Amino acid sequence: MTPDQRAVLNAAYRIGVSLGRKFEATDVNVELRQAAHLYAAAYDGDFPYMVDFHQRVLGGVMFFSDGQTKGILNCLMADAKRRLADRAPKAVIAEAKPARAFLQELPDGRYRVTLADGDHLALYVKAAGSDSKLAGSRVVSTRINGDDWMGVAHVGQAGNLHLWKSCQGDLRRRVYAALDVLDQAKTQDEWLVAGLAFAQEGSQCFICGRDLDTPESLTAGYGPTCADKHGLPWGAKAVPMSVRLAQAASASVEVPAEPQIDPETGVQESAEELLDLVEASRPKTVSFAEMKARGYKRTYEEIFGDD
Numbered sequence: 001m002t003p004d005q006r007a008v009l010n011a012a013y014r015i016g017v018s019l020g021r022k023f024e025a026t027d028v029n030v031e032l033r034q035a036a037h038l039y040a041a042a043y044d045g046d047f048p049y050m051v052d053f054h055q056r057v058l059g060g061v062m063f064f065s066d067g068q069t070k071g072i073l074n075c076l077m078a079d080a081k082r083r084l085a086d087r088a089p090k091a092v093i094a095e096a097k098p099a100r101a102f103l104q105e106l107p108d109g110r111y112r113v114t115l116a117d118g119d120h121l122a123l124y125v126k127a128a129g130s131d132s133k134l135a136g137s138r139v140v141s142t143r144i145n146g147d148d149w150m151g152v153a154h155v156g157q158a159g160n161l162h163l164w165k166s167c168q169g170d171l172r173r174r175v176y177a178a179l180d181v182l183d184q185a186k187t188q189d190e191w192l193v194a195g196l197a198f199a200q201e202g203s204q205c206f207i208c209g210r211d212l213d214t215p216e217s218l219t220a221g222y223g224p225t226c227a228d229k230h231g232l233p234w235g236a237k238a239v240p241m242s243v244r245l246a247q248a249a250s251a252s253v254e255v256p257a258e259p260q261i262d263p264e265t266g267v268q269e270s271a272e273e274l275l276d277l278v279e280a281s282r283p284k285t286v287s288f289a290e291m292k293a294r295g296y297k298r299t300y301e302e303i304f305g306d307d
Contacts (some may be wrong), residue, residue, distance in 0.1 A: 008035045009076070016077045023073040025066035036064060036072040050075050079095040103138060103155045103183050105228055109207040112197035121178040122198060124149050142175060154177070192232070193248040196221040196241035 011217035012024045016023060023032070040053040053064070053072055064072065101144040108126045115121065124141040128134035136157045141149040152167035152175050167175055185191040195206035199221035217223045219243035220234055227234035 005038055008038055008124055011035070012073060012076065012198060016073065017232075023070040023077070025070050028066040028069045028073075032073060033064070033069050036069040037062075039076045040072050041065075045079070047075065056246065103159065103161070103179065106138070106182060106185075106191060107207060109195050109210065110198045110204075111182060111191070111194035111206065112200075113181050113194050114197070115177050115181065120197075121174050121175065123175075123178055123182065125182070128154065140175070140179065143170070175197070187243075188232075193244055194243055198247065 006278055008031065012032055013304070015027075015032065019027070037057065040050065041057045042056040043050045045051070049071070053068070083249065103125070106125055110122065110124045113121050113123055122143045124143075126139055126141075128137045128139050134154050138155040139151055140153040140155065141151045143149060150166060151164060152163060152171070153163045155161055161179060163172060163175065182191065182194065185194065196202075199206040199212070203218060204210065205212055205217070205222045206220055210223060212218045212221075212223060214223075215237070216235050219240045220227065220232075220238035222232060224234050226232070227238075234238065
């Protein structure tokens with residue numbers, strides 16, 4: 001399997017996942033037709049439907065109808081998903097430590113988080129009340145329509161993250177990415193930068209939300225009470241938040257080396273593991289030009305199929 005052939009099958013699988021349904025004949029285009037032919041050529045299973053198409057390719061068939069193509073693509077998707085399901089339990093067993101345990105220790109407060117793509121998102125992290133059904137968890141909210149906060153997720157006592165139904169579409173992706181950034185902030189300086197970025201927006205203490213009304217507090221980004229509570233420098237000892245933010249902005253951002261897993265599908269962007277289903281060597285096929293030179297002519301059924 002060449003890199004180009006692998007890329008064709010990768011693209012077909014990602015299209016199938018994004019559709020969220022089975023392929024239809026109306027979805028077929030040149031790229032999907034190529035992927036279907038490649039999958040049929042490399043098929044080594046025992047499903048009669050696909051065995052038949054495999055034999056046709058070996059016999060020199062170069063074209064499948066839209067209906068036949070969508071059937072092959074749906075077989076590809078079913079095969080790939082079945083293999084993913086077989087591997088899923090192993091992945092769960094290997095995850096011994098909660099991925100976001102640090103979010104349980106992050107101080108209650110309001111944070112302005114900078115994402116890897118340069119986008120920003122305000123998050124309000126706060127322990128759930130003792131009378132709440134989420135007692136013991138941390139509730140995460142984000143700003144909508146100006147100053148309003150909307151709950152979008154909570155972090156359980158074990159560090160497991162739960163995104164709520166109110167968090168959908170692009171907001172879901174941004175919240176997920178922002179929480180990853182906060183969870184990686186293992187030191188005081190790291191999470192303090194995100195808090196100061198929020199405080200700078202409206203002259204509010206990012207921890208308690210009160211207005212900052214003294215030069216010392218406005219310079220630091222928080223008041224003396226919160227500074228004492230969390231062991232933060234205040235007054236003459238405080239580093240101005242503008243300085244901290246400038247230092248953070250000039251620091252290099254490391255890009256994760258590992259491919260990230262899509263929270264919606266559980267599939268890596270590269271989908272490399274899916275492609276062992278077509279690792280068998282592709283049979284050598286005879287080109288249509290060569291067959292034509294031998295006097296072969298395609299039949300009506302081969303060109304248009306049964307449907």
